[in-house]
Amino acid sequence: MGFFPDEVVLLILARLPVKSLFRIKTVCKHWYSLASDKYFVQLYNEIAVKNPMLLVEISESIESQSSLICVDNLRGVSEFSLDFLHTRVKVRASCNGLLCCSSIADKGVYYVCNPVTRELKLLPKRSERPLTRFYPDGEATLVGLACDLSAHKFNVVLAGYHRTFGHRPDGTFICLIYDSDTNKWRKFVSFQDDQFSHMNRNQVVFVNGALHWLTGSSSRILALDLDCDVWRKISLPDEVCYGSGNRIYLLESDGCLSVIQISDVWMKTWVLKDYYSEEWHAADRVSLRCIKGLVQSIFPISQTSECVFFATHKQVLVYHWKSKLWKEMYSVKNSSTLPLWFSAHAFRSTIFSCN
Structure with a gap:
């Protein structure tokens, strides 16, 4: 490729999978230098964030390590x-190429890792006792990961209701935030009356410097501003219908919050175009008649302006907005113990060091 200028070579290399990129760095010193440059890393990540993927844990049994x-x-x-990681873990959150995992054997032990580069960071132990005695036992109700590619830092959030032994939660919400810049945890206490289902805990979205969860009643969005340690509540679109078989999901769409509502026959999508004035725009309305037999088990996990990924009990589907076509991307060939949507996360393949 000596007849191509470096600018063209960089654009080509920036579209390779990370594993292939590591291989080509061994071709020659010049390519190693190009692929290691800070400008190239920034370019690679800018392209990667435009190609969200879907990451799923597949387990043969409860005792086996998930793949x-x-x-x-x-x-x-x-x-x-x-x-x-040399231990069995559960993936709790995903953001911009990093995963936050909790140890199954050692409660309260958390890792942040990049599964593509195989780098890991063992988070320092906290002095706090377990935040909650609810499921999963000994772990926080909410686990969030915020990876800021431009600032080269990440945060891990553990939040849960305070409960003294033998008593019901009193509504006090304890929040612990790990900061990769300081390698320390900080804590603040607030009051929350929101509850969260498993799926709502699993789908956490990082945009505008804040982590966002959809409450269990699907009535509003709970946002944690990581710059000032403040919880705020964001209203959903007025057109969102609760109950009557409608299911509501919170996703990201090209750097914006997005809400998808699924009924028996329709999928409706809204995007929060103006974050601070909470101005929602209707983005699309899709008929689900062609996948009627799967509607009750489809869960949207990741999306862009081009497509949206779904997980069902045993399949991964993708829907293309422009062509209006559905495609099966993956199907479980054996008897997996859990539905795929139970452990599915949005993912991106980025060059980001967690150390």
Whole structure:
């Protein structure tokens, strides 16, 4: 490729999978230098965030270590392993190429890792006792990961209701925030009366410097501003209908909050175009008649302006907005113990060091 200028070579390299990129760095010193430059890393990540994927934990049994599959609309299905953590873990959150995992054997032990580069960070122990005695036992109700690619830092959030032994929660909400810049935890206490289902805890979205969760009643969005440690509540679109078989999901769409509502026959999508004035725009309305048999088990996980990924009990589907076509990307060939949507996360393949 000596006849191409470096600018063109960089644009080509920036579209390779991370694993392939590591291989080409061994071709020659010049390519190693190009692929290691800070400008190239920034370019690579800017392109990568425009190609969200779907990451799913696949487990043969409760006792076995889960394997990971990554479903990419451009490159298909690839496999990841978290064996470099040297312990069984549960993926609790995903953001911009990093995963936050909790140890299954050692309650309260958390890791942040990049499964593509196989780098890991063991988070320092906290002095706090377990935040909650609810499911999952000994862990926080909410676990969030915020990876800021431009600031080269990440935060982990553990939040849960305070409960003394033998008593019901009193509404006091304890929040612990890990800051990668200081390698320390900070704490603040507030009051929350919101409850969260498993799916709502699992779908956490990081945009505008804040982490966002949809409450269990699907009536509003709870946002944590990481700059000033303040919780705020964001209203959903006025057109969102609760109950009557409607299901509501919170996702990201090209850097914006997005809400998807699924009924028996329709999928409706809204995007929060103006974050601070809470101005929602209706983005699309899709008929679900062609997948009628799967409607009750589909869960939207990740989306862009081009497509949206869904997980069902045993399948991963993708819907393309422009062509209005559905495609099966992956299907479980054995008897997986849990539905795929139970452990599915939005994912991106980025070059980001968690150390």
